Amino acid sequence: MSPFKSRKDLFPGALEMMVLQTLQHHPLHGYALVQHIKRSSNDLLQVEEGSLYPALQRMLKAGWVKAQWGVSANGRRVRTYELTAAGRKHLAREVSNFERMLEGIRLVLTPVRS
Amino acid sequence: MREWIWRLRAMLRRDRTMVDKREELQLHRDLEIEAGRRAGLSIEEATRRARWRAGLVSEGLDPVRAAHGIAWMDGAALDLRHAFRALTRNRSFGVVAILVLAASVAINTLIFFMLDGVVLRPLPYAAPEQLVRLYDAGKTQPKFAMSVGHYLDYRAHATSLEAIALYTGHDMELSASDGRSQQLTGVGITTDYFTVLGRPPALGRGFSDEDLKVEVKHAVLSYRLWQERFQSDPAIVGKTIRLDREPWTIIGVAAEGFQHVGGDYRSPLQGESVDVWLPLTVNEERAMRAYHFCNVIARIRPGFTVSQTQQELNGLAASYAQRYPDYGTWGVRMEPLLNEVTGRSRQVVWLLMAAGALVLLVACANIAGLCVARAVARKRELTLRHALGANRWQLLRVGLAENLLIGVAGAILGLLLAGAGLPLLRQLLPVDFPRAHEIGLTAMGAVFASTIALATVLIAGLLPIGGNNTLQAQTRVTAARDSRRLRSLLVVGELTLAGLLCAGALFLLRSYQEIGARDHGFNPSGVLTFQLTAQGGGREHPDRVPRLYEDIRMRIAEIPGVAAVGASTNLPWSGYDENTGFGIVGRAPDQDKDGPGARYQSASPGYFEATGMRLLGGRLFDRTRDIKGQPYTVVVNDALASRYFPKGDAVGAVLDLSGQQRRIVGVVAGIKDFPADLDTKPAFWFPLGQVDYRTVFFAVRSNSVDPTTLTAAVTAAVHAVDPELPVADIRTLERRTSGALASRRFALWLFQAFALLALVLSAAGIYGLLAYVVKQRRKELGIRAALGASRADLWTMVLSDGLKMATAGALCCLLLIPLGGSLLQTFLYNVKAFDLITIAGAPAALLAVAFLASLGPARSATHSDPSLALRED
Numbered sequence: 002m003s004p005f006k007s008r009k010d011l012f013p014g015a016l017e018m019m020v021l022q023t024l025q026h027h028p029l030h031g032y033a034l035v036q037h038i039k040r041s042s043n044d045l046l047q048v049e050e051g052s053l054y055p056a057l058q059r060m061l062k063a064g065w066v067k068a069q070w071g072v073s074a075n076g077r078r079v080r081t082y083e084l085t086a087a088g089r090k091h092l093a094r095e096v097s098n099f100e101r102m103l104e105g106i107r108l109v110l111t112p113v114r115s
Numbered sequence: 116m117r118e119w120i121w122r123l124r125a126m127l128r129r130d131r132t133m134v135d136k137r138e139e140l141q142l143h144r145d146l147e148i149e150a151g152r153r154a155g156l157s158i159e160e161a162t163r164r165a166r167w168r169a170g171l172v173s174e175g176l177d178p179v180r181a182a183h184g185i186a187w188m189d190g191a192a193l194d195l196r197h198a199f200r201a202l203t204r205n206r207s208f209g210v211v212a213i214l215v216l217a218a219s220v221a222i223n224t225l226i227f228f229m230l231d232g233v234v235l236r237p238l239p240y241a242a243p244e245q246l247v248r249l250y251d252a253g254k255t256q257p258k259f260a261m262s263v264g265h266y267l268d269y270r271a272h273a274t275s276l277e278a279i280a281l282y283t284g285h286d287m288e289l290s291a292s293d294g295r296s297q298q299l300t301g302v303g304i305t306t307d308y309f310t311v312l313g314r315p316p317a318l319g320r321g322f323s324d325e326d327l328k329v330e331v332k333h334a335v336l337s338y339r340l341w342q343e344r345f346q347s348d349p350a351i352v353g354k355t356i357r358l359d360r361e362p363w364t365i366i367g368v369a370a371e372g373f374q375h376v377g378g379d380y381r382s383p384l385q386g387e388s389v390d391v392w393l394p395l396t397v398n399e400e401r402a403m404r405a406y407h408f409c410n411v412i413a414r415i416r417p418g419f420t421v422s423q424t425q426q427e428l429n430g431l432a433a434s435y436a437q438r439y440p441d442y443g444t445w446g447v448r449m450e451p452l453l454n455e456v457t458g459r460s461r462q463v464v465w466l467l468m469a470a471g472a473l474v475l476l477v478a479c480a481n482i483a484g485l486c487v488a489r490a491v492a493r494k495r496e497l498t499l500r501h502a503l504g505a506n507r508w509q510l511l512r513v514g515l516a517e518n519l520l521i522g523v524a525g526a527i528l529g530l531l532l533a534g535a536g537l538p539l540l541r542q543l544l545p546v547d548f549p550r551a552h553e554i555g556l557t558a559m560g561a562v563f564a565s566t567i568a569l570a571t572v573l574i575a576g577l578l579p580i581g582g583n584n585t586l587q588a589q590t591r592v593t594a595a596r597d598s599r600r601l602r603s604l605l606v607v608g609e610l611t612l613a614g615l616l617c618a619g620a621l622f623l624l625r626s627y628q629e630i631g632a633r634d635h636g637f638n639p640s641g642v643l644t645f646q647l648t649a650q651g652g653g654r655e656h657p658d659r660v661p662r663l664y665e666d667i668r669m670r671i672a673e674i675p676g677v678a679a680v681g682a683s684t685n686l687p688w689s690g691y692d693e694n695t696g697f698g699i700v701g702r703a704p705d706q707d708k709d710g711p712g713a714r715y716q717s718a719s720p721g722y723f724e725a726t727g728m729r730l731l732g733g734r735l736f737d738r739t740r741d742i743k744g745q746p747y748t749v750v751v752n753d754a755l756a757s758r759y760f761p762k763g764d765a766v767g768a769v770l771d772l773s774g775q776q777r778r779i780v781g782v783v784a785g786i787k788d789f790p791a792d793l794d795t796k797p798a799f800w801f802p803l804g805q806v807d808y809r810t811v812f813f814a815v816r817s818n819s820v821d822p823t824t825l826t827a828a829v830t831a832a833v834h835a836v837d838p839e840l841p842v843a844d845i846r847t848l849e850r851r852t853s854g855a856l857a858s859r860r861f862a863l864w865l866f867q868a869f870a871l872l873a874l875v876l877s878a879a880g881i882y883g884l885l886a887y888v889v890k891q892r893r894k895e896l897g898i899r900a901a902l903g904a905s906r907a908d909l910w911t912m913v914l915s916d917g918l919k920m921a922t923a924g925a926l927c928c929l930l931l932i933p934l935g936g937s938l939l940q941t942f943l944y945n946v947k948a949f950d951l952i953t954i955a956g957a958p959a960a961l962l963a964v965a966f967l968a969s970l971g972p973a974r975s976a977t978h979s980d981p982s983l984a985l986r987e988d
Contacts, residue, residue, distance in 0.1 A: 031139060032146040050143050054136070070135075080139045 014095060016048065016056050021065060021084060021092040028069075028083040031057065057082060065091050191516070198516035208489055209517075211883075212482050213524045215876060216568055219478035220529025222869065223471040224564040225536050230464050231560060232553035233457055239374050241313025242414075246452040247421070248378070249279070249411040249428070251445040256694070258448055260380045261411045263397045264404040265445065266305070268435050269413075275424040279413035280308040281395055284381040286810065288648060288841060289344070289391075290357035298648065298843040299340070299358070300383050302375065303395035309369070311414050312376065319352035319367030326366075326394045334358065335367040335392040358391070360650050377456055377549070378410035380692055385456045386552050404442045412452070425449050460549050463862050466942065470616060470869045475567060477612045477873045481880050482521070482575035484605045488887055490514065491598045518576035519569070526568035530561055543864060545857030578605075599888060603920055606880045610924025610961050611931070613873035618932045618957035620870040622939050622946055623863040625953060626791075629945040630856065636786040636795075637687050638727030642848035643822035643829060644686055647840060648810040658743070660807050663837060665738070668719060670832040671815055676825060678818050681722025682803055682811040686848065687786045688855035691716065698771035699759060713755050714798035715772075717806050723750075723783055725814040726848065732756075733766035733781035741802030747777040748802055752785035755797035770799070777801075790855050791944040814848060822847050862942065874960065877924075878968040881917050885972035889913060896976055906977040913976045917969030918962065925958035932957060 023029065023037050035048045060066045065088030073079045084092075144165050151161025202209040237243045250258040251265060263281065270279050287301040309321040316335060326333045336351070345351055355362045369392065377385025397403045415424050428447040436444045454461075490497075497510050534556050544551050578601075647667070649660045664682055671680045685691035696712045720736045731753055741748050749770060756765035756779075768779050785795035803811070817825050830842050853860075889896070896909060936948030946953075 030142070032143045035143075036150075050140060054140065077142060077145075078138060079142055080135070 016052060017060060017065075018092065018095045018099065019046070019048075020053075020056060020060065020082075021088050022096070024066060024082055024084040025089070025092065028081040030073075030079045030081045034082070060088070063091075064088075191512075194512050194516035195520065197513060198520050201513075202517055202520060205489070205492075208485060209521060209524075211879070212485050212521045212572075213528060215478050215481050215485075215879070216521060216525030216571060217528035217532055218872060219471075219475045219571075219876075220525055220564050220568045221532035221536060222872065223468075223475050223567055224529060224533035224560055225540055226464070226467045226471045226865075227563045228533065228537065228554050228557065228560050229540070230468055231557055231563075232555065233464050233548075233550045234453075234461050235559075236553055238453060238456065239314075239372070240452075242417075243452060245277075245415045245417065246311070247413050247415060247424075248376075248450050248452055248455045249413055250448040250450070251407055252448040253443065253445055258450075259445070260407040261409045262404055262407045262442070262445075263402075263409060264439065264442070265432070265435060266409065266411065267403075268431055269428060270307075272431055273424075273427055275416055275419040275427045277414040277416040278307040278311040279411065280311045281305045281409040281411055282308055282376070282378070282382065283395060283409050284383060285393055285395075286648060287358040287391060287393070288360070288650070290360060290839075296839055296841050297344075298646075298841045299390040300388060301358075301391045301393055302383065302389050303393045305395050308392070308412070311412050312373075314370045314373050316367035317370045318349075319365070321367055322392075322394050327396050328394070329396045329398060331394060331396075332358075332361060332363040333366045333394060334363045335369055336365055337369050337387070337390050337392075338371045338373065339387060340390045341368045358393075363393075376410070376412050376452065379690065380410055381408065382410050384547055385549055404439055421449065421451075457549050460858065462941065463858060466862060466939075467865050470619060470866055473612050473616055474869050474873050474876075475571060477609045477876045479571045479575050480605045480609045480612075481876050482518075482572060483578040484602045484609075484880055484883065486514065486518065486576055486578070487598050487602050487605070488883065489517075515573070515576050518572040522569040522572035523565075525572065526565040529568060530564040533560070533564065543861055545861055546854055548858065548861075599884070599891075602884045602887075606877065606884055606920050607923045607927065609873075609877035609880045610921060610965070611927040613870065613877040613964075614924055614928030614957045614961045615931055615935055616866070616870040616873045617960045618928065618935055618953050619939060620863070620866040621953040621956045622936055622943055622950065623859070623866050625950055626943040626946045627856070627859055627863055630790050630859070633790070634784075635687070635790065636728060636784040639687070639848040639852045641817050641820060641822050642725060642727075643815045643817065643825050643845070644812055644848050644851060645829070645845040646810065646812050646843040647682075647833065648843070649837070649840060650809075660809055661743070661804055664719065664803065664811060666836045667813070667833055668721065670835060671813070671829055672721070674825065674828045674832060676818050677815055679721050679724035679816045680813065681719045681725045682813045683718040683722045683726075683800070684716045684803075684808050684811060686812045686814065686851060687726065688788070688790060688852050690788070692788070695772065700769040700771050700776060711759055712797070713751075714796050716798065716800050717803045717808050717811075718750070718800040719803040719811075722800075722803075722814060725816040727816070728786070729784040731782045731784055733779070735781055735783070736800075736802045736804075738804070741780075742804035745805075747775060747805060748780045749777040749799050750781040750783060750802075751779050751799040752783055752795060752797065754785045754795040755799055756782045758797050790852075791859075859942070874964050877961075878964045881920060881965055881968040882971060884920075885913060885917055885969055886975070888916065889972045889976045897982070901982075909977045910973045913973035914966070914969045917965045917972075921962045921965030924965075925961045928957055928961065929954065 019038055020034060023034055023041070029037065031050070031053055035050070035053060038046055038048055057066065057068075061068055065085060066082045067085055068080050068082050070078060070080050147165040148158070148161045151164055152158060156164070238246070240246060249261060249269070251261045253259050260283075261281065266279065266281050269276060273279070282302050282304045285301045285303040287299045289297045289299045291297065304322065305327060306322050306324050309315055315321065317338060318341075319335070321335060322333065325331070334356070336345070341347060341351060348354070351365050351368060354365050356365060357363070372387065374386050375383055375389040377383065377388070383389055395409070415421065425447070428449065432445060432447045457464075497513075500510060500513075537554070537556065541551070541554065544554075647664070649663050668680055668682060671677060684693075691714075693715055694712055695715045696710045699711065718736060720738045720741065723730065723735045733750075736748070736750060739745075751765060756763075759765075760768060765779050765782050770777050770779065779799075785798065787795050813829075815822065815825060815829055826845055830845075833840055833842050896912075900909065932954055933948045936943075936946075936950065936953070940948065
C-alpha cells in the first residue's frame with residue numbers, strides 16, 4: 002500500500018548519513034527533515050518517525066547533532082537539529098566509506114568484460 | 116563516559132524529556148496532517164494517514180525510552196515484580212528467609228536501641244563533651260569524693276574550667292497537710308550546678324552564693340514534683356513548703372525533663388531521679404577541708420584541651436597541698452562525664468552487640484544456604500533465560516531482587532518485633548542500669564535495622580555466586596555436588612558461631628553460679644528491709660533519734676514471727692562507700708600519709724543477727740553495754756582484723772578515731788562491696804547507740820519463709836512510735852542483693868537467648884540441607900534399599916552426614932573457645948578461659964542439636980518407597 006521503503010531496506014547507518022547530509026546546509030526540525038529527504042530522493046525514500054526520532058536521539062547522544070527548542074513561524078514550539086563539528090567529520094568519513102563500498106558493489110555487479 | 120552523563124541527565128529529567136518528546140512527535144503529526152489537507156484530503160483522511168504512518172505515539176516513544184537509560188529503572192521495577200511473583204509462588208523459601216532475617220534483625224535492633232540510648236546518644240546537656248567529673252586522687256583512693264576546700268580553690272583559680280559545681284545526696288521528708296508525708300530524693304548543690312549543665316531552671320532561679328548558708332532555707336523543685344505535688348502552680352516561686360518539718364522557700368523549678376548528673380557517691384542515678392535541690396552548705400573550716408563527700412561536675416572552657424586542664428588542676432592541687440599540709444596530699448582525677456555515667460554498662464552493651472552480630476552472621480549463612488538451594492532449584496529457568504539472551508547481570512538481578520524484597524520485609528518485621536520487645540527489655544534491665552530511660556524506638560534504630568537487613572540479604576545473595584557460577588557446560592550431578600558442598604560449609608560456619616555463642620552463655624552461667632556459690636558473709640533470704648529517716652530532736656532532745664530507733668526496734672522484735680531485728684547505716688551490696696582513717700593505740704603512726712583506713716558504718720544490736728553475719732571472735736553489740744555513757748566500742752570485720760592485727764589480737768585492741776578511743780569488742784566475717792569482688796575492704800561498725808545517724812536501714816529476719824508477710828505489722832510498729840515517719844523503700848534483702856547481680860543476670864539471659872536462637876537457626880540449616888540431600892538422593896537410597904540396605908543403614912547414612920557437619924563445627928568452635936573466654940574475662944568471676952565444662956558443653960550442644968535436626972530427614976530417608984523412587988523419570 003505504501004510506496005516508501007521501510008528502515009529494514011536501508012543498510013545500517015544510511016539513515017544517519019542522510020540526516021547528517023540534510024542538516025549540512027541548515028538546521029531543520031524532524032518533519033522538515035523527512036520532507037527534505039523525501040523530496041531529494043524523488044519520493045523514493047520516506048522516513049518513518051518511528052525510525053527518525055530514535056536515530057536523532059542516538060546522534061544527539063553521540064554528539065553529531067545538537068538540538069534546540071525554538072518557535073516556528075506560526076508560533077509553535079519546535080525542536081530543530083543542527084550539525085556539530087563532530088557530526089561533520091563523521092559524515093565525511095561515512096560518505097567516503099559509503100562511496101568506496103558503492104564502488105565495490107558496482108564493480109561486482111557490472112558484468113565482466115572479457 | 117559522555118553517554119553515561121547523558122543517561123544520568125535523562126534519568127533525572129525523565130518527565131521533562133518525555134514531555135518534550137511527545138510535543139516533538141505531536142508537531143510532526145500535525146505538520147503531516149496539514150500537508151495532507153494541502154494535498155486535498157479531508158481532515159479525517161489526513162489524520163488517519165498520519166496516524167497510520169506513525170503507528171501510535173507510544174510506539175515511537177518506546178525506542179526513545181530504551182535509548183534513554185530509563186530502561187534500567189523500568190527493568191528494576193520489572194525485576195521486583197517478577198521477584199514478588201516468584202516469592203509468592205515459592206512461599207516456603209520466602210517465609211523461612213524472612214522469619215530468619217526478622218528474628219536476627221529484631222534482637223540486633225533491640226541491642227542497638229540500648230547502644231544508641233546508653234552510649235551513642237549525647238547526654239542531655241549543653242555541649243556535653245566539655246563536661247567532666249573531678250575527683251580527689253589519693254595514694255590508695257584514686258577516685259575519692261572531693262572536699263569543699265579543693266572545690267573553692269579550683270573555682271577561684273582554674274582558668275581552664277568554665278564552671279564547676281559540687282553536689283551530694285540529701286534526702287528530705289516533705290510534709291503534707293493530710294499528715295501523710297513523703298520521702299523526697301534531694302541533692303545539695305553549689306551555685307553553678309545548673310549553669311555547668313547549661314539547663315537553667317524553668318521558673319524562678321537557681322542558687323546564688325548567698326544561698327549557700329545553713330540558715331537560708333531555699334529549695335528548687337523538680338519539674339515533675341512541681342506538676343504532681345503542686346499542680347503546676349505558676350505562682351509557686353516564693354511559696355513555702357515543709358521539708359524535714361521546717362519551712363523552706365521555693366525559689367525555682369528546674370527545667371522540664373532536666374536530668375541529674377548522677378554519681379557513685381551519695382548521689383541519685385543519672386536521669387530524672389531528683390525531686391528537690393537544696394543549697395550545699397559548709398561553714399566550718401575543718402569540715403570544709405577534711406571531709407571528702409562531694410561529687411563534682413565541671414565544664415572545660417572552650418579552647419582548652421583535657422590535658423591542659425588536667426595540668427592546670429594538678430598545679431593547683433599541689434599548691435593546695437602545700438598550703439594545707441594537715442589534710443593530706445591529694446591530686447586530681449578527671450573523667451569525661453559520659454564515661455562516668457555509663458561506666459561498666461558500656462562494656463555490657465558492646466558485649467551484647469558483639470553477640471548480636473554473631474547471631475546476624477548465623478542468619479546470613481542460613482539465608483545464603485537457602486539462596487544456594489533456590490539457585491539450584493531454578494537452574495533450569497536461569498539456563499533458559501540465558502539461552503534466550505539474558506546476560507549474566509540480568510540473571511543475577513533476578514535473584515538479588517528477590518533478596519531485596521526479603522530484606523525489606525525482614526527489616527520491617529524485625530523492627531516491629533524489636534519495638535514489641537522493648538517493654539520486655541526494659542523489664543529485664545537492672546534497675547540501676549545507667550541511662551535506661553533513654554532506651555527507646557528511634558529513627559537511628561530504624562536506619563540500623565534496614566541497613567543490617569539489606570546488607571545481610573545482599574551478602575547472602577552474593578555468597579552462592581562464588582561457588583556456583585557456570586551456567587552451561589555443567590551436568591546436573593556436578594552442579595548439585597558443588598552446591599551441596601557450599602551449603603555444608605555454610606552450615607558448618609553456622610554451627611561454629613552458634614557453638615561460640617553457647618560457649619559465651621556457658622561462661623557467663625558458670626561465672627554466675629560461682630558467684631552464687633560463694634560465701635558472702637551474710638544470708639539474704641527471709642529478711643525484710645526498709646529505710647527510715649528520723650527528724651532530729653534539736654538541742655532540747657539530743658537523744659531523740661537513738662531512742663526513737665531503739666523503741667521501733669523493740670516494737671518490731673515483739674511481732675510474732677520476727678527472729679531478729681536491727682538497724683544499720685547501710686545494707687550489704689548497696690554501694691555504700693564511706694571511709695575514714697584511724698590510728699591504733701600503742702602503735703606508731705605509719706609514715707604513709709594515707710595511714711590505716713577503713714569503711715565506717717554503724718549498727719544497732721540485732722543487726723548482725725538479722726542479716727545473718729557470722730561472729731568470728733569477741734561479741735556483737737548489745738543494748739546495755741553499747742550505748743551512750745558506756746565505754747566506746749566498735750566491731751570490726753575480718754579484713755580489718757587480719758590486715759592490721761595479723762597476730763589475731765584484734766579483740767581488745769583500741770582504735771583512735773579522730774581523738775576518740777574505741778575498743779574492738781568483736782570480729783565478724785566480712786562482706787564484699789560487690790558480689791564478685793575479689794577481696795573484702797577493711798570495715799568497722801560503731802554502735803548506733805553511741806553514734807547517731809538520722810537515716811538508717813532496718814533489717815527484720817522472719818521465722819517464716821516469706822518475710823513480706825510481716826510488712827503490715829512492721830509498718831504499724833513504726834507508726835505506733837512515730838505516726839508521721841515515712842517507711843521508705845520496703846523490700847526484701849534478697850531483692851536488694853539480687854540487684855547487685857542484675858547486670859550479670861541480664862547479660863546472661865540475653866546471651867542465653869542469643870545462643871538459643873543461633874542453635875535453632877543452625878538446626879534449621881542442617882535440617883534444610885539434609886532434607887534436600889535426601890530428596891536428591893531418593894533414587895540412590897531406593898536402589899540401596901532394593902539391594903538390601905537395612906533401615907538402620909539408611910539412618911546411619913543420613914545421621915552421619917549431619918554429625919559430620921556438627922563435628923566440623925564443634926572442632927572449629929573448640930579452637931575459638933579459649934579466645935572467646937579470654938575476651939570475656941572481664942565479665943567472668945572464677946572461670947578460666949579453659950573452663951572444662953564450657954569446652955565440653957558447647958560442642959556437646961552442637962552435636963545434640965545436629966542429631967535432633969537430622970532425625971527428620973533420616974526418617975524420611977527410611978520411609979521412602981524404593982519402587983516409587985525408581986519409577987520416577
